[in-house]
Amino acid sequence: YRRAADQGHTDAQNNLGDSYKEGWGVEMKDLAQAAVWYRLAAEQGHAAAQNNLGDCYENGEGVAKDLVLAREWYGKSAAEGN
DSSP: OHHHHHTTOHHHHHHHHHHHHHTOSSSSOOHHHHHHHHHHHHTTTOHHHHHHHHHHHHHTSSSOOOHHHHHHHHHHHHHTTO
């Protein structure tokens, strides 16, 4: 996924976020790196990444826990039909 993610493909960015969150096929599990990749896709309107970033904020995974931001990202995801 890395090459496509680096080229701005949102599905690949979201998938790379999943990989870092779960520790699949990456050097090591890294929640902060997962949040970075989710954010890149989320800011481009990727609904699943917006939801995943909301999860990060809700649970304080890779970012500081922030329920206001979690709600904001969940709302954007919902507006995209997720």
